[in-house]
Amino acid sequence: MSAQDAALPTPRSLARAETERLILKAAEDVFAEYGFKGATTGKIADRAGIPKANLHYYFSTKESLYRQVVENIFQIWLDAANTFDDCDDPEEALTRYISAKMDISRQHPMGSKVWANEILHKAPVIQDYLETTLGDWTDTRIAVIKRWIAEGRMAPIDPRSLLYMIWATTQHYADFNHQIHTLNHGAPLSDAQFETAKATVVAIILAGVGIRPAGLGKQKNGSGA
Amino acid sequence: MSAQDAALPTPRSLARAETERLILKAAEDVFAEYGFKGATTGKIADRAGIPKANLHYYFSTKESLYRQVVENIFQIWLDAANTFDDCDDPEEALTRYISAKMDISRQHPMGSKVWANEILHKAPVIQDYLETTLGDWTDTRIAVIKRWIAEGRMAPIDPRSLLYMIWATTQHYADFNHQIHTLNHGAPLSDAQFETAKATVVAIILAGVGIRPAGLGKQKNGSGA
DNA sequence: CGTCTTCTTGACCGTTTGGTCAGGTTTCGT
DNA sequence: ACGAAACCTGACCAAACGGTCAAGAAGACG
Numbered sequence: 210m211s212a213q214d215a216a217l218p219t220p221r222s223l224a225r226a227e228t229e230r231l232i233l234k235a236a237e238d239v240f241a242e243y244g245f246k247g248a249t250t251g252k253i254a255d256r257a258g259i260p261k262a263n264l265h266y267y268f269s270t271k272e273s274l275y276r277q278v279v280e281n282i283f284q285i286w287l288d289a290a291n292t293f294d295d296c297d298d299p300e301e302a303l304t305r306y307i308s309a310k311m312d313i314s315r316q317h318p319m320g321s322k323v324w325a326n327e328i329l330h331k332a333p334v335i336q337d338y339l340e341t342t343l344g345d346w347t348d349t350r351i352a353v354i355k356r357w358i359a360e361g362r363m364a365p366i367d368p369r370s371l372l373y374m375i376w377a378t379t380q381h382y383a384d385f386n387h388q389i390h391t392l393n394h395g396a397p398l399s400d401a402q403f404e405t406a407k408a409t410v411v412a413i414i415l416a417g418v419g420i421r422p423a424g425l426g427k428q429k430n431g432s433g434a
Numbered sequence: 435m436s437a438q439d440a441a442l443p444t445p446r447s448l449a450r451a452e453t454e455r456l457i458l459k460a461a462e463d464v465f466a467e468y469g470f471k472g473a474t475t476g477k478i479a480d481r482a483g484i485p486k487a488n489l490h491y492y493f494s495t496k497e498s499l500y501r502q503v504v505e506n507i508f509q510i511w512l513d514a515a516n517t518f519d520d521c522d523d524p525e526e527a528l529t530r531y532i533s534a535k536m537d538i539s540r541q542h543p544m545g546s547k548v549w550a551n552e553i554l555h556k557a558p559v560i561q562d563y564l565e566t567t568l569g570d571w572t573d574t575r576i577a578v579i580k581r582w583i584a585e586g587r588m589a590p591i592d593p594r595s596l597l598y599m600i601w602a603t604t605q606h607y608a609d610f611n612h613q614i615h616t617l618n619h620g621a622p623l624s625d626a627q628f629e630t631a632k633a634t635v636v637a638i639i640l641a642g643v644g645i646r647p648a649g650l651g652k653q654k655n656g657s658g659a
Numbered sequence: 660c661g662t663c664t665t666c667t668t669g670a671c672c673g674t675t676t677g678g679t680c681a682g683g684t685t686t687c688g689t
Numbered sequence: 690a691c692g693a694a695a696c697c698t699g700a701c702c703a704a705a706c707g708g709t710c711a712a713g714a715a716g717a718c719g
Contacts, residue, residue: 247471260698328613329547339616364648370634374603381602387556391564409595413642423589423644485668
């Protein structure tokens with residue numbers, strides 16, 4: 210029970226980390242659903258199952274809690290961004306990157322919504338990330354795409370517009386999932402429907418930039434459900 | 435009920451219409467920037483240049499004002515949607531539709547942001563529009579695309595995923611324009627840059643669904659950035 | 660000019676919200 | 690066991706908000 214505790218976190222700090230994780234999860238959900246202003250510390254505390262005053266013991270202000278949530282999302286996004294660099298083949302790099310971003314939209318829709326909200330409202334909290342980290346990442350990836358084009362491995366499209374298209378499409382499945390659910394007769398996309406969407410996005414992009422011929426993907430064609 | 439009474443607006447009713455238009459424009463901007471909760475009737479009144487109490491004389495509640503703004507946007511969106519049906523050639527129909535939606539994003543970014551905010555927060559105000567008008571429009575357009583595919587005029591991609599891709603990409607230029615500006619070194623896209631983006635989106639989509647060969651569009655020739 | 664309607668506005672009110680605080684309870688090293 | 694430190698919480702507060710109201714100002718009409 211206590212043999213290996215010596216070098217490990219104490220039960221106290223473990224409990225603290227667990228409570229913080231609980232609050233952050235609740236905060237992510239509430240901020241995503243109501244926006245920064247619409248979210249109240251009371252609602253977040255309720256969803257976390259603790260009194261409001263206790264929430265303020267762990268996060269002194271609503272804004273610091275929000276910042277923490279946004280930074281977590283950005284980290285997840287950055288991890289996925291690295292899948293772009295895992296290989297130098299445009300077909301595999303784009304396929305992996307699109308797939309990774311689609312998976313994030315499926316598994317972290319709330320985080321994506323918080324991010325969208327932040328940008329929509331002129332990024333009052335994470336403007337510096339946009340200018341530094343995101344700007345640098347974009348510039349280097351554009352250089353890679355330009356090289357692929359120069360090497361004749363892709364059609365000569367505008368790289369920046371391509372990146373925006375990938376971001377927009379993949380995040381759409383998180384940010385607008387309420388609209389997608391509604392148009393799907395009120396039900397969330399099934400796994401099969403989502404895989405169809407993912408394959409279609411990959412197929413259109415790859416064919417669109419001349420890497421693969423059009424319409425040859427794994428077209429099962431069935432919308433299922 | 436003499437018909438001429440309604441056809442001849444008095445100076446009084448003209449002034450009224452003008453004031454309402456002023457308030458609606460201010461409301462669109464403020465709702466777009468701060469969201470429904472973040473927007474305050476005081477801010478809207480300030481931007482319209484009138485006292486808050488006067489705003490409430492024209493729009494009794496914040497919610498009725500918001501509803502009016504959202505319905506105006508939806509109407510603009512519907513008008514553009516009809517460009518899809520102007521002809522039966524997939525190349526021209528898709529080109530026109532994408533161009534129309536891109537132009538809306540450029541000319542009505544605030545309206546698009548209000549719409550995005552509404553969907554993001556589960557469409558508390560316009561859920562019925564989603565289920566009826568938008569649902570019907572989507573279904574009929576999917577049928578058209580399926581016919582084009584059956585006739586061999588398009589690659590067999592999933593039509594719904596294609597529509598979502600078009601919506602996502604075109605609206606991205608409005609909803610995320612702050613991010614786009616930031617990545618453009620703080621400046622809005624120039625007309626030339628925007629035309630490049632529009633042409634790239636059209637080229638990738640058309641090549642992606644097998645209508646045009648990849649990379650043959652008007653990329654980077656006439657309109658240098 | 661008189662009166663009726665429409666419009667304008669500063670002052671005000673009840674409610675909600677982010678955040679505080681004092682006092683209590685649990686945990687932990689010694 | 691015991692005191693200190695960490696944790697928990699009901700009650701509270703000042704600020705901000707949506708909306709109201711009464712008292713007027715400005716046209717419209719005869």
